[in-house]
Amino acid sequence: MTRLAIRRLACGPWLSLAAAALLLAVLPALFASSAALNFLGFVMVIALAALGWNLLAGYGGQFSFGHAAFFGMGAYAMALLQVRLGLNPWLALPVAVALGGLTGLATGFLSFRAGLRGSYFALVTLAFAEVFRILANAMAFTGGAAGVLVPLRIGAAQFQFADKATFYWVALGFVIAAMALTRLVERSRFGAQLVAVRENEEAARALGVDTVRVKLKAITLSGAVTAAAGCLYAQKSLYLDANIAFGPWISVEALLAPIIGGLGTVFGPLAGTFLLLGLGEGTKTLLATLTGSAVPGADLVLFGALLILAVAFAPRGIMGVVAGAAARIGGAR
Amino acid sequence: MTMIDRRTILKGAAAGAALVASPAVPRAQAPAVKIGILQPVTGALAQDGEHGRLGAEIALAEINAAGGIKSMGGARLEMVFGDARSNPEAGTQEVERMQGEGVAAIVGGFASPICLAASQAAARYDIPYLVDVGVSDQIVKRGLKNTFRFGPGFGAVTSAALDNLVKINDEAGKPARTVVIVHEDGLFGSGMAKLLQAELPKRGFEILETVAHPTPSRDMANVALRIRALNPDLVIPSSYYGEFVLLARTMQQQRIRPKAIYAVLNGAASNFRFVTEFPAAAELVMDCNHWPDHRNPKTAQVRAEAQRAGKFWLYNTPLNYSSVMLLADAIERAGSADRIKIIEALNSSTFAGHIMPYGPTKFVEGQNQGAQAVNTQVQGGDIKIVFPAAFANAKPIFPAR
Numbered sequence: 001m002t003r004l005a006i007r008r009l010a011c012g013p014w015l016s017l018a019a020a021a022l023l024l025a026v027l028p029a030l031f032a033s034s035a036a037l038n039f040l041g042f043v044m045v046i047a048l049a050a051l052g053w054n055l056l057a058g059y060g061g062q063f064s065f066g067h068a069a070f071f072g073m074g075a076y077a078m079a080l081l082q083v084r085l086g087l088n089p090w091l092a093l094p095v096a097v098a099l100g101g102l103t104g105l106a107t108g109f110l111s112f113r114a115g116l117r118g119s120y121f122a123l124v125t126l127a128f129a130e131v132f133r134i135l136a137n138a139m140a141f142t143g144g145a146a147g148v149l150v151p152l153r154i155g156a157a158q159f160q161f162a163d164k165a166t167f168y169w170v171a172l173g174f175v176i177a178a179m180a181l182t183r184l185v186e187r188s189r190f191g192a193q194l195v196a197v198r199e200n201e202e203a204a205r206a207l208g209v210d211t212v213r214v215k216l217k218a219i220t221l222s223g224a225v226t227a228a229a230g231c232l233y234a235q236k237s238l239y240l241d242a243n244i245a246f247g248p249w250i251s252v253e254a255l256l257a258p259i260i261g262g263l264g265t266v267f268g269p270l271a272g273t274f275l276l277l278g279l280g281e282g283t284k285t286l287l288a289t290l291t292g293s294a295v296p297g298a299d300l301v302l303f304g305a306l307l308i309l310a311v312a313f314a315p316r317g318i319m320g321v322v323a324g325a326a327a328r329i330g331g332a333r
Numbered sequence: 334m335t336m337i338d339r340r341t342i343l344k345g346a347a348a349g350a351a352l353v354a355s356p357a358v359p360r361a362q363a364p365a366v367k368i369g370i371l372q373p374v375t376g377a378l379a380q381d382g383e384h385g386r387l388g389a390e391i392a393l394a395e396i397n398a399a400g401g402i403k404s405m406g407g408a409r410l411e412m413v414f415g416d417a418r419s420n421p422e423a424g425t426q427e428v429e430r431m432q433g434e435g436v437a438a439i440v441g442g443f444a445s446p447i448c449l450a451a452s453q454a455a456a457r458y459d460i461p462y463l464v465d466v467g468v469s470d471q472i473v474k475r476g477l478k479n480t481f482r483f484g485p486g487f488g489a490v491t492s493a494a495l496d497n498l499v500k501i502n503d504e505a506g507k508p509a510r511t512v513v514i515v516h517e518d519g520l521f522g523s524g525m526a527k528l529l530q531a532e533l534p535k536r537g538f539e540i541l542e543t544v545a546h547p548t549p550s551r552d553m554a555n556v557a558l559r560i561r562a563l564n565p566d567l568v569i570p571s572s573y574y575g576e577f578v579l580l581a582r583t584m585q586q587q588r589i590r591p592k593a594i595y596a597v598l599n600g601a602a603s604n605f606r607f608v609t610e611f612p613a614a615a616e617l618v619m620d621c622n623h624w625p626d627h628r629n630p631k632t633a634q635v636r637a638e639a640q641r642a643g644k645f646w647l648y649n650t651p652l653n654y655s656s657v658m659l660l661a662d663a664i665e666r667a668g669s670a671d672r673i674k675i676i677e678a679l680n681s682s683t684f685a686g687h688i689m690p691y692g693p694t695k696f697v698e699g700q701n702q703g704a705q706a707v708n709t710q711v712q713g714g715d716i717k718i719v720f721p722a723a724f725a726n727a728k729p730i731f732p733a734r
Binding site for chain 2: 033034035037038039042137138144145146147149151152154162237238239241243244249281284285288296297299300
């Protein structure tokens, strides 16, 4: 093998990431309407949450139904540090992300040490998220059921951008960073151990992998990445209540996107989010222009049908289809 | 090739002249003014959203049938509808879409979280945002110049509810003293419960217990049994539609009859669906809520329109009808679809052509000062206003037994 080929092999995984970043960065030039930019910003927030989920579930095989706990922790920390303690959002951000990681570590410690796996782990994470939701709904510090409003102060120093494209680029930066982190994990010793745990935990342990430690590392990282998504959400909508931050909707979005996009892949969560939310928004816009939204919910029916088709014809997710197509082209050559 | 004779040229000239002259016919030419109507028509709040949308549609149809906005050459109002899908994020996305479509103003939102998020999104583009229902007091306390609320806020409704309760009780010779509060554990129910717990003892009532329940709840038997055991004079429920209907039916089946069920901003007690579907459970339930002015002949017309559309009569319809009429009046006075001019016109609005018992509108920092809730009671299968006396069309039946 020539030196060039070796270098290409090493660079390939990073090159595709850089290419994707470049492609996504020019999207605002193609879709300049504020509705499209707002939508793209939201896609980035959900993709980031999905990337966090994918680290734990896609690579580590630990399916969580409660990533809302981390998302909400990040979102609430971001908002409350600003509103209650007067912290600048750029300073609140690392604190909120760290708190998300810590929440991950704590929930992981409690459930992995108890040996919870599979559906039991999933149920416990669901319960954790619900506990957080109820606490946030009841405590005066979080604003109770009335929620928290981050005051509208547009300015880059306040992490609020006059231009929606700017928010999109900032969020895209987070997403690319999370994808790079995923790539790093994938290619590291820790990543190999994580995949070993996913494939067969007993075998991994027999080979000397400290499985609890590996899983704890993964859930901490996962919690931090998903908390970052919560931070972005807080700055985007500037309003949180317990159902938005800790509600089951975000747990579902965070797990659906990677499953549709391709579990345990770097691009899967992003591709899945684009498909999932794009279909939803696309059907809504289509039916709104065709019928003037005369039939409420018709778009959701169409969305559901398309989703069923997507999953039926791409059981390994979008990345599975891409890999299959690439193999076919390669085979034909 | 035929020769063009003088007569043909004359005819052509006449037709051309007619074509040039036609802009004088105003309705055919004035460009339509787009109005964003934002309602949650799918998801948990779909019932409210559908009825809110209906009110807006009735108002828009009426305005257009009467010749549109006259100061703008009879410009028609065109609805740009957005489904908020019962969550704030979808509401925000719809505001962005409406901005893309170039709406002059937005009306609606229904739930407080949707109103909070959507009005803030609209504020970025100076789109006037008229809240239809959302009672959270935060909505008009953020200093947003674009946000207006036609209806009353939470604080105004609850203090009216407490004052009215004391008056009704005093007039009947103070038969009620003990209270059980039943509330849903979200923004509206728990806020209400907290306020009642603080205020009721000051007014001579004793709170026996406060029972919280989540939304949705599928069974209210335990709550009903607890009420039976405590045997209070008053039950004050703050719940959404499904849960309150369930509670009222369970209480009826178990023959639990307090001296009154006195609801505040209840999702069902001022809803003809409840009254029609469960008349026995609904009979004599009192509510302090939004309700249109029955003395206004327009109210009957709007109600007839709603019934023609096959819908029940809920407060969402008259509130949205009134809000759209108020906005149309502001556009009429602004004489333009310019957003800033409409905001200015709303600020100076003294509109009285609505069908709520508020009197002429007067906005102070976005809140309509005359907005007030009234006390209703289900009597003989109808929803009557029993308080305040100025609007009443029936006397309160209290105590109920």
